[in-house]
Amino acid sequence: MTIQEIADRLVELSRNRQSTQAYRELFARDAQSHEMPGVPDGTVTGLDNLIAKSEAFDEMHREIHALPVTDPLIYQNFFTVGMGIDVTKQDGTRNQAHEICVYQVRDGKIVDERFVYSMPG
Template sequence: MSTQEIADRLVALCRIGQYDEAYKELFADDAVSIEPEFTQQPPVKGLDNLLAKSAQFATMFKELHDSSVSAPIVAGNCFACTMMIDTTNHEDVRSKMEEICLYHVKDGKIISEQFFF
C-alpha cells in the first residue's frame, strides 16, 4: 500500500474504534510509539507492546462520549492527522483531549507514531 492508502485505512479504522485492528494490519512488528517528553513515558517498541499500551490506555476511561479523527495530510513517507476524545475517567472527571498524530511509513508499514498534545 502507498502512504496515502495506509493513512486512509488508519483513519477509517480509528473512526470506528478499531484501534487494535489498525495496529495489527498497518504497523511493522518493530514499530515504535513516542509520547510527548513531558509525559515522562519512554518510547514503546514492538507490535505486542503497542497493543498492550493501547489496551492500558482504554482502561483509563469509564465512558467515551465522543471521538473524531481528521482526514490525513500526507507528505512523502509521512502523514499526520488530528485525533480527539471526550471521556469520563473512573473519578467521574470529564475531559477532552486533542492531539496531532505523526506517522512514518517504510516498506508498506507504519514504523513509528508520535503524539503531540
C-alpha cells in the same frame, strides 16, 4: 498498500474505535510510539507493547463520548491526522484532549508514531 491507503485505513479504524485492529493491520513488528517529552514510559517499541499500551489506555475510560479524527495529510513517507477525545474516566471525571499524530511509513507499514499535544501545567 500505498501510504494513502494506510493513512485512510488508519483514519477509518480510528473513527470506528478499533485501535488494536489498526496496530495489528498497519504497524511493523518493530514500530515505535512516542509521547511528549517528559511523559513517563513515553517511548514504546514493538507491536505487542504498542497494543498493550493502547489497550491500557482504553481501560482507563468508562465512556468515550466523542473521538473526532481529521482526514490525513500526506507528505513523502509521512502522514498526519488530528485526533480529539471526549471521555469519562473510570473515576468519573470528564476530560477532553486534542493532539496531532505523525506517522512514518516504510515498506508498506507504519514504523513510527509521534503524538503532539499540550502538556498540563
